[in-house]
Amino acid sequence: MNRAALTEFAGRFGESRIGVASLAVTLTFLICALLAPLISPTDPYDLSRLQLIDALKPMGSHQVVPGEEFRASFAVEDGVAVAQGDAHGLAAQSCGDACLEVRLDAETPLASLQVRTLPAGASVEGASKHPVQNWWTVNTPAGNSVRIVSDAPLPETFNFSVIARSDDQPTDLVFHLGTDGFGRDMLSAILYGIRISVFVGVVAAGSAMVIGTGLGLFAAWRGGATDALIMRAVDFMLSFPAILVGLAILAVLGSGVGKVILAVVLVQWCYYARTSRSLALSELNKEYVEAARGLRLPAWRIMARHVLPNCMPQIIVLFTLNIAAAISLESSLSFLGVGLPLTQPSLGMLIANGYEYIFSQKYWISFGPGIVLLVMIVAMNLLGDRLRDVTNPRFER
Amino acid sequence: MSEAFFEVEGLNTWFFTRMGIFKSVRDVSFDLRRGEVLGIVGESGSGKSVTGMSIMGQVEEPGRTVSGSIRLDGEELTSLSFEDMRRCRGRRIAMVFQNPLMTLNPLMRIRDQMYEAISEHESVSEDEMHQRCLDALRAVGIPSPEERLTAYPHELSGGMRQRVVIATALLLNPDLIIADEPTTALDVTIQAQIIHQMRRQIDERGLGMIWITHDLATLSELADRILVMYAGAMMETGTTAEIIGSPRHPYTSKLLESVPSRNVPGEKLRQIRGTMPSLLSLGAGCPFMGRCEHATDACARGVPERMFSQTHRVWCHHPLEV
């Protein structure tokens, strides 16, 4: 298309605000998909970074560094406590008669300090005792220290062990959209999900376009039995619901990105074949094609250089609409659990993951990807509709 | 001659587009008497069709009739409300287009379409409608009209369809019929038949007709008076004999000369050089100036109206001698 025609096209496209808005939204999603690794706060594919402690956190909560645990065993002899092995910074010293102070020399405030297996009669100040075991726990001990006290003098020799836990530390990383059951940041997961969905959509719809348009043009050019054969195959494919074909294929082949793409291509090629055939048939009747035949141009050249470019505008409209359809089909399949693997969550998979929590008020897991998917598909459909309106010759005034 | 019953005065219809204002019709005025056919002739882009649409009040966006007066029996049509104008169309003014399929509904039988045209404006019994349809079809020379009434448009030939459209236009006995290239798409023999029947209807019913075409030959056989338009403006008007026999405007004369039958066979045709100017870049001068052999500096400044007879008027600085 030359520049004047392009300007005219852009001008007509711009007449509709909805068209412009849908284009802007679609472009935003495309950019998100392209730049996902750069703009997303975490890498949701890196399983080693996930920590259970972050799981199911609501929107706006911070990621935390889980508290550390310090363990040491002490042997007390003649009132002097000696650490057995590495003390991990824990120390115990006498604090008078029948009193032993256990402390951790560290800046991190402790969440709890537990003392185990004290001799009979001894207890820990301000501690709660385990209902069964001889375990004494003090929450947030002041000065990171606790005192073991006893009414009676402590035995000469005894052993005890200490388990100190430091507090969880919030980090600067905020989960703006919450986290899912694995502790994955939903924002990152959605950005990567868009990337996967758009990739599958574009590649699948694109492959379907190439294959379908090729077959459609071939059918239009050859006519007769070839045409009948291809078009009956199209009718056959169109008579099945898309989701059913997808399910059947993935049930046989198993899940995976390539297989989902294959399923979408199998569903979608027939739309292109049917459209391109009818477009090509009407172009083939035009005098410029007769002129090309009169000039003895080879058949492939007439199809590729004369017929195809004149069919392209409508095919591209179909392509736009079919990307949306491909994304929605892929999401449906993933939602049903036959689409993409768990390690590469697409939007549909994310929605499915959140589905089990939706009745326990953890709505954000499904809502984020759900709304994103909805907006993306609506925007692409509106964009396709608008393109169809603008390229429709009857639209011209 | 009787008084004019239909008058158009100073009609201006412009199209406001992104590229600018297309002044498709500029200061066009004419009148029409009963029983008379006025032919408007011009090439594509001359504004002849837009003139017809303007009279019908059917100019589509982004076009607008900017100024001018259109009077039917003294009643001003441009100030009618949409609803009144709709009633006026069909009942008093009917239009026939080049492509009959634009007017005919492909899914309805001819009978139902014709009945609808009547019942839209009058309430009469079915028998009477039936009779009127038959009369109208006979009037335009359709053989065995009973059978045609139950047919669908696609079952009829092109000529037959156009006759059905004309018959439908005649149904309500309008005062004025505007026909826009009604026979252009038809074969010569069919064209001659339709023109013959049209002429008879006009004479019998005493209705007025505006026949818009690019074809001077059909006009010379049908029209009483001719208006020649070029690039939205009037060039020359007069009786058919005046225009065909003694054209005064260089454009009319050139147009007539370029027809093959007015040239020696085998020799080159006398052609008009150049092309029509863009309707966007028209000045006050004569639009034909750039292609005219007689053009002088004066032509760039306004166009005078010259009268050669009661009916023969020419808009030109240098009218031809006869």
Place this chain on the structure above:
Amino acid sequence: MAETLFEARDLSRIFEPARGALQQLSDRITGKQPAVVRAVDKVTLSVVEGETLGIVGESGCGKSTLARMITGILPVSGGERRYRGEDYVSFLARKRDALKVQMVFQDPMSSLNPRLKVGEIIGEAAALHRVVPRARVRDHVVEMLERVGLPADTITRYPHQFSGGQRQRIGIARALAVKPELLVCDEAVAALDVSVQAQIINLLMDIRQDSGLSMIFISHDLGLIRHLCDRVAVMYLGRVVELARTEELFANPVHPYTQMLLAGMPRISVERRAFMPIVGEIPSPLHPPSGCHFHPRCSSASGHCSRIRPELSEWTPGHMQACINAG
């Protein structure tokens, strides 16, 4: 005498209505013959070098189909075509020679590919078939544009930027670019305004004079045919009903259909002529009348006319006609 350039003998073209596989099978079993359209029915004609042959007829007479068979765009259903005595089968197989017959189309809108630049439209075939060396294609295109009266910068523009007359010039340049010997013009000026029509006709006459091109000029406009052609074939419903030198045909039309066409020919004249009413419509090509196709509309038809298929026969030397009641 000049060499015969193109010759058609008993040329026919049958269009079968589209039938599904089931329909075809059931037709074959029941032995039913599908209704076929004989768009062109055993047409015999020839063009000698340097001559312009006119083909005139109303819509549905098969003149456009005939044009496409002559140019080899459509295959024939029967009969033979010869170019300089050589059969079309071998003639069309040699692509470069097959370029000798070119066509100019009716519709200036659809006859140019809207997505190609004018330079590509005109130069494509010349470059592909090496009509001129690759390096010279551009110059060749400019030369063609000059010949049809368009500026050289037309090359880089698209068809939609031109008016109908200019597009038709581009169409003519496209045909001329492969150096044809026979140019078939199918209603080449029918879609144009009168003043533009005259320009294009003059252009065609110029080209014919300069290069000695032979032409087949197809039109419904008798005025144009009379102006341009040496000989005229009159077609009615797929058959040639009369074929004669132009002056002869216009002076002494023999076939009743030709007479009717000439009488109905619109003329620009001041005096209104007495009207000769013409009866009937053109019948549908799907169900043509038996015998002579014209008999239902013919005033001098006899009983034989509906039974006997009239053949084209010589009336006077060089004047062929197909009415059994003539004379």
